[in-house]
Amino acid sequence: MNKYIKESIFRVLMIISVFIVIAFLVIIIGVNIVKGGIVLINEPAVIFTAPGPKYLLGGEGGILHAILGSILMVIPSTCIACAASYLIALFLQVDYIKNRFSNKLRVVFDVLWGIPSIIYGIFILNILIVTNRRGSLGAGIITLALLQMPVIVRYMDEALNSVPDGIRESAYSLGATRLETAFTTAKYALPGIIAGILIGMGRAMGDAASVIFTSGAGNSMPKGVSKSVSSLPVLIFQQANSFYPSVREHAYAASFVLIIIIIILNTISRICSKHFQKYTAGSDR
Amino acid sequence: MPKKEIEIRIRNLNIYSINKKQKYSHILKDVSLDIPKNRLTSIIGPSGCGKTTLLKSINRLHDIQENIRVEGQIFIGDEDIYNTRRQVNELRRKVGLIAQRPYPLPANIYDNVAFGPRLHGKRKKSELDDIVESCLKRTYLWEEIKDRLKEPAVALSIGQQQRLCIARALAVEPEVILCDEITSALDPISSEKIESLLLALRQDYTIVMVSHVLRQARRLSDYVVFLYFGEVVEAGSAKEFFEFPRDQRTKNYISGIMPGL
Numbered sequence: 001m002n003k004y005i006k007e008s009i010f011r012v013l014m015i016i017s018v019f020i021v022i023a024f025l026v027i028i029i030g031v032n033i034v035k036g037g038i039v040l041i042n043e044p045a046v047i048f049t050a051p052g053p054k055y056l057l058g059g060e061g062g063i064l065h066a067i068l069g070s071i072l073m074v075i076p077s078t079c080i081a082c083a084a085s086y087l088i089a090l091f092l093q094v095d096y097i098k099n100r101f102s103n104k105l106r107v108v109f110d111v112l113w114g115i116p117s118i119i120y121g122i123f124i125l126n127i128l129i130v131t132n133r134r135g136s137l138g139a140g141i142i143t144l145a146l147l148q149m150p151v152i153v154r155y156m157d158e159a160l161n162s163v164p165d166g167i168r169e170s171a172y173s174l175g176a177t178r179l180e181t182a183f184t185t186a187k188y189a190l191p192g193i194i195a196g197i198l199i200g201m202g203r204a205m206g207d208a209a210s211v212i213f214t215s216g217a218g219n220s221m222p223k224g225v226s227k228s229v230s231s232l233p234v235l236i237f238q239q240a241n242s243f244y245p246s247v248r249e250h251a252y253a254a255s256f257v258l259i260i261i262i263i264i265l266n267t268i269s270r271i272c273s274k275h276f277q278k279y280t281a282g283s284d285r
Numbered sequence: 286m287p288k289k290e291i292e293i294r295i296r297n298l299n300i301y302s303i304n305k306k307q308k309y310s311h312i313l314k315d316v317s318l319d320i321p322k323n324r325l326t327s328i329i330g331p332s333g334c335g336k337t338t339l340l341k342s343i344n345r346l347h348d349i350q351e352n353i354r355v356e357g358q359i360f361i362g363d364e365d366i367y368n369t370r371r372q373v374n375e376l377r378r379k380v381g382l383i384a385q386r387p388y389p390l391p392a393n394i395y396d397n398v399a400f401g402p403r404l405h406g407k408r409k410k411s412e413l414d415d416i417v418e419s420c421l422k423r424t425y426l427w428e429e430i431k432d433r434l435k436e437p438a439v440a441l442s443i444g445q446q447q448r449l450c451i452a453r454a455l456a457v458e459p460e461v462i463l464c465d466e467i468t469s470a471l472d473p474i475s476s477e478k479i480e481s482l483l484l485a486l487r488q489d490y491t492i493v494m495v496s497h498v499l500r501q502a503r504r505l506s507d508y509v510v511f512l513y514f515g516e517v518v519e520a521g522s523a524k525e526f527f528e529f530p531r532d533q534r535t536k537n538y539i540s541g542i543m544p545g546l
Contacts, residue, residue, distance in 0.1 A: 098351050099351060164388060166384050166386065166388035167388050167390065167391075168349070169346055169349075169382065169384060169388075170382070170384060170388050170390065170450065170453070171390065171400075172344075172346060172349060172374070172377060173344055173346065173377055173380070173381060173382035173454070173463075174377070174378070174381070174400060174401040174404060174453065174454070174457055175374045175375065175377045175378030175401065175404055175405060175457055176374060176404050177372075177374050180404055184390055184391070184400075187390075187391045187392070188390075188391040190391075276391075278437050278439075279391035279392060279393075279437045279438075279439065280391050280439065
């Protein structure tokens, strides 16, 4: 076959696959935004009101408890996961341990990344049962921290690895200790690190399976660390299972809110990366 | 050479690198050298003969690489840097390294120069301002960039970045400056500025320079060391070295006939 014909065949294949994927994404996001938007335009109070006692049975109320629950679980868990991941990622760098060991640890984190989130949920659930506790906000935070840690570690590690050796060597040759050098290289890697944190946060924000057992998934407003909370993905699952069409409609409103939160997170990460890239752009060798 | 004029004494330095199959390769073979104080010493030799390795060993930068083993002694002043109780970063502070390509730190110009002094406990703004100004003046950068100190350092041209790296190294008040082919990435005009800068700096600092360019080594250096496959073939004052080379290999290298290269 002529190589130019080959070239054009592959070009057509590429365009088709891009088109298929984008079309599906547009349909998914579009349906949610349109349907959710309609619900929100008709009853904008849904996102501001707490649910009534029989909300999931077609009663009065809104989805405020799930929005607050999601935020209250995701932000602290991301903070915990970030602190831990940052230390781990620094430790994985060549300066602290031998390459052989760090490569093995990387495999461990890749495996953890691949583990389905329900497994994390069941693991924490087991601990809760053994210690005779109920599902709560605290347990949800720990589960989500565990869930997003491998993602953030691997992203941070890759970002730190991509820092040119010259930066590290210049910091060392100025008399910096390993920790000071690590902070300097981390600043260079900041765009990648932020991307990792936001992706981990997105994973935690959108995950239902891990918190469905551990956070209690109740129908009340969040009241304390040891009390039950709901989250948006869990609520969507509950609403979509409902017999009542009005509740099922509200699932679209919840998805709308979730999608908007994810879009906001992505925008923030872009802006942050851009801001810090001005110190590294052009020296990317 | 009289002893008090010697800044760095290298004795029986052997450096091995270990590859993945645990095999050693001998990079520097029993190198012994004297490097004079407040002079510019050039290390020349073909690629892969261990010039950069030798340079980095003076700064103990091989410590951060796990697959390199260093044996032997290097004295800076009277201190054996591979056998001392002081912390490595204290030693490295006395020896500045300037890399082949400029690597500005991810910060603005001011913070790049102030980075070193801040590490070593100078926090007062007025003090830092003075250091930044004097270091940038010494590297002839002050006039060019005094209005843009808060801009990212990567916005400078590559020649300016290299001078900024020199200013950054000067800011921690080193005694020795190591230069690893610092003009090889630059255009001729920037190179010339750097060369005149080196000539001015050698009054106060001991400079060790790796160079690929024989003419540059001839122009700048007081002393020359010729490395060939990990061995020191010849070392001596620049005049003697270039005009009356003793070793046949040196003669060939200088005249450009190097069999087997």
